[in-house]
Amino acid sequence: MSKAPVVEVKDLVVRYDEQVVLNGIDLTVKPGEVTCIIGGSGSGKSTLLKCLLGILQPVGGSVKVLGVDMVNASPRAVEKVYRRIGMVYQAGALFGSMTVEENVSLPLREHSDLDAQIIDIAVRMKLGLVRLSGFEKRMPNQLSGGQVKRVAFARAIAMDPQVLFCDEPSAGLDPRIGRGIDDLIRNLNRAFNMAMVVVTHEMESVKIIADRIVMLAPMAGGARVVFSGSYDELMACEEPVVREFVTRAPLHEPRAEAKEVLRQLVGED
Ligand SMILES: Nc1ncnc2c1ncn2[C@@H]1O[C@H](COP(=O)(O)OP(=O)(O)O)[C@@H](O)[C@H]1O
Ligand SMILES: [Mg+2]
Numbered sequence: 001m002s003k004a005p006v007v008e009v010k011d012l013v014v015r016y017d018e019q020v021v022l023n024g025i026d027l028t029v030k031p032g033e034v035t036c037i038i039g040g041s042g043s044g045k046s047t048l049l050k051c052l053l054g055i056l057q058p059v060g061g062s063v064k065v066l067g068v069d070m071v072n073a074s075p076r077a078v079e080k081v082y083r084r085i086g087m088v089y090q091a092g093a094l095f096g097s098m099t100v101e102e103n104v105s106l107p108l109r110e111h112s113d114l115d116a117q118i119i120d121i122a123v124r125m126k127l128g129l130v131r132l133s134g135f136e137k138r139m140p141n142q143l144s145g146g147q148v149k150r151v152a153f154a155r156a157i158a159m160d161p162q163v164l165f166c167d168e169p170s171a172g173l174d175p176r177i178g179r180g181i182d183d184l185i186r187n188l189n190r191a192f193n194m195a196m197v198v199v200t201h202e203m204e205s206v207k208i209i210a211d212r213i214v215m216l217a218p219m220a221g222g223a224r225v226v227f228s229g230s231y232d233e234l235m236a237c238e239e240p241v242v243r244e245f246v247t248r249a250p251l252h253e254p255r256a257e258a259k260e261v262l263r264q265l266v267g268e269d
Contacts (some may be wrong), residue, residue, distance in 0.1 A: 006066055006163045006195045007052060013060035013222070014047055021047050023222025025061070026213055029163070034185065036206045039216035040245060045199040045221040046090075046189040048216070049167055052197065053087060054078050066162060083111050086156035086168040093152065094140040098149050100127070101136040107158040126154040129191075130184060140211050146177035153184060163195045164188070170205055182208045203246060207231055217241045 007029035014022040022044045029035045037045050050056035051063050055095040063070040069080050093123045094103045101123055123142075127133055130150040140148060149169060156164055169185065170178030182205045188194055200206060206213060213234050215227040226241045227234060234246060 003031065004067060005029060005064075007035075008064040009048075009052070009061065011193075012048070012051060012058050012060040012063065014051060014056065014058045015222075016047075018057070020222035021223055022058075022216075023146070023219070025216070025223070025225055026228075027225070029195055029212075031162070031195050032189070033211040034189050034196045034198060034209050035214060036210040037197065037199045037211045037214050037216065038201060038203075038206060038245070039223070040201065040218075043155070043216040043218050045201075045216060046167055049165055049197070049199055052165060053085075057218055075208055083159055085164050086159065086161035086164045086171055087151045088149070088156045088164065090171060091215060094148060094155075096140050098140075099136065100132070100138045100140070103175070104154045107155065111159060120121060122158065123154075126158055127151075129157070129188070130154045144177075145173050149173065149181055150184065152226040153181075153188070154178055157188065157192075157194070160192070161194065163197065165197045167199045169198060169200070170202060175204075178202070178205065179208075185209050206234075215242060215245065217245075 005028045007023055007027060011028040012022055012025040013020065025048060027048070037048060038047055047056065051058055052065060052070070054063070058071060065081050066084055068077055070078060070081070093104070098106070104126055105119050105123045108114055108122060112116070114122070123136070124133065127135060131151050132147060132150050132154065135143070135147070140151070143151065165183070170181045173181065185196060185198065186209050189196055198209060210231055213227065213229060213231060214225055216223045217226040226239055227237055234242065235245070
């Protein structure tokens with residue numbers, strides 16, 4: 001396999017209307033590596049991911065995925081990239097009117113010429129990988145939050161992608177179920193040498209899954225990369241904005257908890 005980066009972002013600038021959200025972001029993801037994009041809420045992590053997927057047009061800089069310039073490529077070239085990458089959306093985003101099996105087989109039915117029988121075998125294999133054998137005929141509303149996420153992973157890897165993108169894969173799951181998703185990410189990465197770009201704000205996940213970490217932090221004029229390196233380097237980094245994130249993360253849950261305590265104390269609803 002080639003050693004060329006699977007993702008290469010240079011000097012990326014993104015604006016929503018008047019607001020610059022990302023200001024000069026560089027990011028390189030090597031084949032077979034798990035890169036975590038971390039940072040507080042609103043630091044531009046999802047925005048960066050949207051640029052990698054070619055969903056959002058930057059105002060400056062370049063984005064290459066599997067060697068293809070996602071900003072200037074033809075729709076056809078972008079479509080080709082889509083067949084070689086997978087995406088796990090934040091809420092799972094399964095089609096509610098389709099069974100588990102239909103959800104997982106969708107990319108194969110739409111983008112391959114495989115026989116129904118072969119697709120069936122592929123779907124069973126992917127469901128086995130996410131430990132959901134036997135769930136083929138279930139509807140999404142008959143699944144737990146963790147199971148929905150697992151099906152979303154099975155669908156995202158249906159076409160054996162070279163790179164898998166995930167936005168907050170364990171958000172909203174209870175911590176034990178979230179750890180299961182971390183294990184799944186690690187296992188898929190090891191078993192298939194699949195590169196992954198995982199957006200997360202949970203340091204426990206980062207510790208388990210990340211080969212490399214890139215941290216974004218909002219600043220006047222747009223978010224920048226404030227750290228790039230290994231987990232050990234992150235722990236040793238003395239940059240105040242990094243230290244604050246690392247020592248206080250996960251930022252969301254404790255705040256939600258604190259709010260709940262306050263609510264009970266004050267007696268509001
Ligand atoms: N569609 C949009 N239009 C305008 N502003 C947006 C839009 N999406 C996100 N933003 C703003 O851009 C910033 C980064 O958002 P986002 O990429 O979602 O951050 P994160 O994923 O790190 O929480 C935030 O200030 C957010 O309010
Ligand atoms: Mg986000």
